[in-house]
Amino acid sequence: MARRGLLVGTAATALTLGTVSFADAAPPNGGTDGTDGTDGTDRTRTVRGTLPAGAPDYVYLPVEVPRGVREIAVSYTYEKTPVPAGTQGNALDIGIFDERGTALGGRGFRGWSGGARSSFFIRADAATPGYIAGPVRAGTWNIALGPYTVAPGGLPYEVTITLRSGPAGTTPEPVYPPERAKGRGRAWYRGDCHLHSTHSDGGRTPAEIAAAARAAGLDFINSSEHNTHSAHGAWGGLWGGDLLVLTGEEITTRNGHVLALATDPGTFVDWRYRARDNRFGHYAKAVRRAGGLVVPAHPHATCIGCHWKFGFGEADAVEVWNGAYSPEDEIALAEWDNSLVAAARWSKPWVAAMGNSDAHREPDAVGLPQTVVLADELSREAIVAGIRAGHSYVAESSAVTLAFGAFGAFGAFGGRGLHAGIGERLRVDGDDTPVTVRLEVTGAPGCTAHFVTDQGTLYTAGLPESGAGTVEWRTTPAYAAYVRAEVRHPATVPGLPGALAALTNPVFLEG
Template sequence: MCEDEHGIESFDGIGRRALFVTGAAAALTLGSVTFASGSDATDRTETRTVSGTLPTGSPDFVYLPVEVPRGVREIHVAYTYDKPSVPAGTAGNALDIGLFDERGTALGGEGFRGWSGGARTEFFVRADDATPGYVPGRIRPGTWHIALGPYTVAPQGLPYEITITLTYGEQDATPVPAYPPSRAKGRGRAWYRGDCHLHSWYSDGRRTPAEIAALARAAGLDFINTSDHNTHSSHPHWADQAGDDLLIMLGEEVTTRNGHVVALGTDPGTFVDWRYRARDNRFGRFARQIRRAGGLVVPAHPHATCVGCGWKFGFGEADAVEVWNGPYTPDDEVTLADWDNTLVAAVRSGDADRSWLPAMGNSDAHRDPDPVGTPQTVVLADDLTREAIQEGLRAGRSYVAESKLVSLTFSAAGAKGQHAGIGERLRVAPDTPVTVRLEATGVPRCTVRFVTDQGVLFTSAPLPVSGSGTVEWNTTAQYAAYVRAELRHETAAGPVPGALAAFTNPIFLGT
């Protein structure tokens, strides 16, 4: 350890203390950073700088212990790291960062104080305030930990430098959090539009809650769900944006190294840990935590191509799956086909009424020009409340539309007046004639496709330029175990289907 010309202590190398397993992914703990024994002087500061290099193949998480003495009122952390050029097709350096307090870094423990991933180069925490992504609260003496997440490491390694500054003085009071209500005015039993995957400046988004709420209203949404990456710090900042016309549910995008999952509509203040991979066999524990907190478990963009984004945990713990994420792309097409295979598997199990997995769509909007509400999930719910919306989503009484301009009615009817809607079962004998009917508006020149467990069995002519039309198709439960509808835009790619304008969850046929 040496002191440079600015009086800042530097640590050569990474000061490796231990390589251990936390009950999740392997983690590396570095040597401790220490400060003076404490001070009663107001606004006096102390700074330490730590540097080192993480090699290729580093553990998922690297913890830097910081011994925080008494009398500290603010912790400020800044960091930098090198981003050398790498060959084409090779991942470069990306280093995430977060903070745990003196309660420790145990998986699912109480020590979490914030995470900004790679969105910020510095942050602070005080009793009365914190950088977005971080949780205000008392600065208590003890061993805190700066958490580093080497997301990708270049072949040259990942040189980093971390500067920690402690400010001493009296601590202000921590604000009492206020959260948005769990109900809005609503229209009774009706179709409600929502977007449940949105990012604010409390993670890697660039929009404030006020800006997101305004865009949600402009997109014709009735409800949204907050889903910042790996932090619940935004939860107290949405209350002012809710209203009779907009239900704001609270959640998190749990961003692991083996896929992302939206915790949809959890109790206010719920934090869900993300520090595990599929091979660690820990996801079930946190899926249960989400449900205990009143939320739904929704794997997000399962076939996204970004590093760590593809879903590897399976769907046994899921309540729904995000089939369409943002503007329609090839990975959404793959996800749609994969989801359809789960419907076939549910039919094969003989327990489709209980085991099938509903689909939904969300924008995953982060910043301009990302549109909020493209796509949006339209759900039939008994009222505009958290519980009613979640029940409709869980039951699959929903369809996904590219905008507020698109509206659908999809139903199946038997010869004796039996009737079923989206997410329901039409109970008819195998050879009973069934009429499937779709009414649509806001989809000019789109084609309608009826998809069954056999595949696409009917494709309509393009709808008129007015965007409104009705399409019917006759089948039986023996021929089609379920029917779902897709509305596709025109395409110039021959047999390749056009991008989705909308799609529905299925109607099951048969006893």
């Protein structure tokens, strides 16, 4: 089948295999006895083949689905052949599109599990997590195979498709989280916007994530499964006045991952493109049309396909801290800091920093780190506005709190006092006008406060043994175009700074 049916598809990065027909397929083992709710006419086909080294990103296996099918079930296996040291072995992802087709951004998407599952099913009333329940309509469906990596000798695979006949059933109306929680009015709200459940490659259920979020002192979370929106309707009964649940997706391309944060419930964003395809801008706009933010995730992660290659021109924020602090985060932080210089000197738009846990399963800690956002209320609209404006800081836990701002004067003889908080601009009389920068910290014992500017770190002070203290520094707009704060643990590796306990977005200074 692989030799006869391997055809080049319409896109340069896709192949289409020969169509699987069930016209003459016999029931397995003589059929079923009807005790499973079917009418005894299940049909199964198994397709085997080998994808060559250098296979395209996506390979489609068309399946002709006749009328009267209640459920489609798919399982697959592939060989993890031994490879020489330093050579990537086989890894094969899987998903499915229905009779509406596989066009980029089309309506045919019905689910994706990547490499997290070896089987899935779809029917009107239910589906495997990661997949979208709904009618199994007649027409050509496409199983999507994603050869993530292929060994030099090729990737042998086997896909088994079973169609189960019977009454179609009804699809329940999804219940999505409300867009507003009780909250505390205008306040600082803590959130973790990069989390994975059993709807992609995570080990926690949505209920377990919600419980962990509350235990971590969070006020909001964002559903961000890899390449699927199936979890959007899985939070029923888990939100409350104390927890806002936002819906989104982690768009996992071959050239980096990006969070579609706080999109309209039910929004699916396609991921089947690379940086060279010049399509990312289109899908970034689609995220914003759905009310969400575009946030490149772990831009310097070293996993295959994780390194961000689309640039930051379409970003609304960037995840500079992902999970337990690492050298990858230090690089991401430095790259983001470099981008602030142009924004400072020419008053250009700038991209805010945020941090998320990317927690998948125990022992990954939900809320390590967390983004703390100043918002008018605990609502989707207010949280999105606060993140986009950079009115936020990042902390390793709810035990760490920061208050950071700059103070100066405008007008003759000192004039009136001015203040700018995190993410704001302080405009004073002239470039040489004194400005006082103040940081208040709690919950950071043994840590050191750092004031970072466009020249680098210009002031450092140790915090009291209790971890609570206030640090002040005087500067001018001529000396510092912006100031941001970092709170760091003691260094443990010679030549490298200590891990972050917290960091703020900048305050820009203008004369």
